[in-house]
Amino acid sequence: MDHVRLNSLVSNARACIADRKRAGVMRFFDGTEKVRFVLFHAAMSFCSQKVRATLSQRGIAYESNEMLILASRDRNGNLVPAENYGAEYVRLRRSGQLSGVAGLADSYSGISSVSLCGLDACAVPTLVDLKTGEVIVDSLRICVHIDSTVDASESLIPIFDQDRQRVYRQLEAVDATPHPGLLYGFHPYEDRRPQVLRDAMKMVYDEKLETLAALTARHSADPGVVEAYQAKISKESAGRAVQRDAVFQEAIRKATRERLVQLNLDLQQSTTDWLCSNSLSLADIFWAVSLVRLRYLGLAVLWEDLPLVEAYYRMVTSLQSVREEVIKATMASMPPSAYLSPETEARSFGFVTNG
Numbered sequence: 001m002d003h004v005r006l007n008s009l010v011s012n013a014r015a016c017i018a019d020r021k022r023a024g025v026m027r028f029f030d031g032t033e034k035v036r037f038v039l040f041h042a043a044m045s046f047c048s049q050k051v052r053a054t055l056s057q058r059g060i061a062y063e064s065n066e067m068l069i070l071a072s073r074d075r076n077g078n079l080v081p082a083e084n085y086g087a088e089y090v091r092l093r094r095s096g097q098l099s100g101v102a103g104l105a106d107s108y109s110g111i112s113s114v115s116l117c118g119l120d121a122c123a124v125p126t127l128v129d130l131k132t133g134e135v136i137v138d139s140l141r142i143c144v145h146i147d148s149t150v151d152a153s154e155s156l157i158p159i160f161d162q163d164r165q166r167v168y169r170q171l172e173a174v175d176a177t178p179h180p181g182l183l184y185g186f187h188p189y190e191d192r193r194p195q196v197l198r199d200a201m202k203m204v205y206d207e208k209l210e211t212l213a214a215l216t217a218r219h220s221a222d223p224g225v226v227e228a229y230q231a232k233i234s235k236e237s238a239g240r241a242v243q244r245d246a247v248f249q250e251a252i253r254k255a256t257r258e259r260l261v262q263l264n265l266d267l268q269q270s271t272t273d274w275l276c277s278n279s280l281s282l283a284d285i286f287w288a289v290s291l292v293r294l295r296y297l298g299l300a301v302l303w304e305d306l307p308l309v310e311a312y313y314r315m316v317t318s319l320q321s322v323r324e325e326v327i328k329a330t331m332a333s334m335p336p337s338a339y340l341s342p343e344t345e346a347r348s349f350g351f352v353t354n355g
């Protein structure tokens with residue numbers, strides 16, 4: 001995309017962020033070179049955590065634009081829309097939609113994989129590469145892209161074909177785990193999510209749909225934006241329909257358990273400490289983010305009989321990039337959880353992570 005158009009899309013999207021202190025913040029920047037990457041993300045977002053941990057692991061400078069992805073109510077009870085629903089942000093994101101590859105996501109499976117479900121034009125993360133003029137809208141592709149732009153000798157994607165394929169298989173496994181379904185859904189008899197989170201989730205779909213209806217009306221003259229909002233309305237309505245559906249909730253938990261059993265098997269077969277190759281790979285970062293999220297939700301029970309997964313959890317969560325961008329970010333942005341807290345971390349690692 002030409003740079004004038006790209007810069008204008010980026011600066012309009014930045015304006016969706018109400019608090020200017022969260023927009024245009026330089027990270028890992030030593031002041032020497034021009035910053036190449038602009039990231040739109042959210043502290044609590046599982047997919048954003050993958051990207052931030054990758055950037056941190058590789059020590060890559062970027063411009064951070066942190067969005068609030070949950071709606072709230074002001075003092076008069078008026079709905080304050082989530083910032084990622086802003087039309088200007090949706091325009092930026094749609095500009096990164098690959099023609100013919102990803103249609104818009106308009107149905108709900110509890111999974112958010114772009115390759116399996118299509119593009120959610122109202123979601124984070126979005127990466128802009130100012131050097132190539134690309135807008136990338138899928139955390140998996142974003143992380144692979146970021147990794148490919150710096151020092152190949154420390155790449156998180158192995159050069160050997162077999163190892164590389166193993167990594168991709170794991171990235172896809174994490175991408176196809178129903179994390180959104182587990183975060184939003186009410187399990188019929190074993191809901192271990194923090195009470196504050198459960199309370200917030202009672203109204204979350206109604207708030208999303210109210211926001212989207214108002215925004216659709218406001219931007220009726222822009223067909224691209226309206227199309228994105230309509231797809232999102234269809235997806236979130238379908239999500240609301242299964243939020244308390246016991247069969248659906250059981251099924252996504254079972255699917256998650258199956259992924260963890262497979263992970264345990266893969267760890268058994270691995271000849272090194274890491275999952276796919278002799279050194280840390282993107283697969284380890286993705287699984288770290290996944291396991292932290294599951295633990296936060298009280299779902300470490302799903303691997304309590306899988307000792308290799310627990311040992312692996314301890315190893316990958318001792319990485320500084322994961323501690324900062326995943327564990328600390330989760331504690332700082334999500335309601336306190338009895339399963340992932342400064343106390344549980346101190347017990348596991350012998351030191352305290354300040355939330």
Ligand SMILES: N[C@@H](CCC(=O)N[C@@H](CS)C(=O)NCC(=O)O)C(=O)O
Pocket residue numbers: 045046047048069082084112113114120122123124125137138139140208
């Ligand atoms: N698989 C996509 C998923 C994007 C996605 O669903 N993001 C979530 C946070 S992890 C989001 O923005 N949710 C807010 C919403 O849908 O309202 C990716 O990896 O980029």
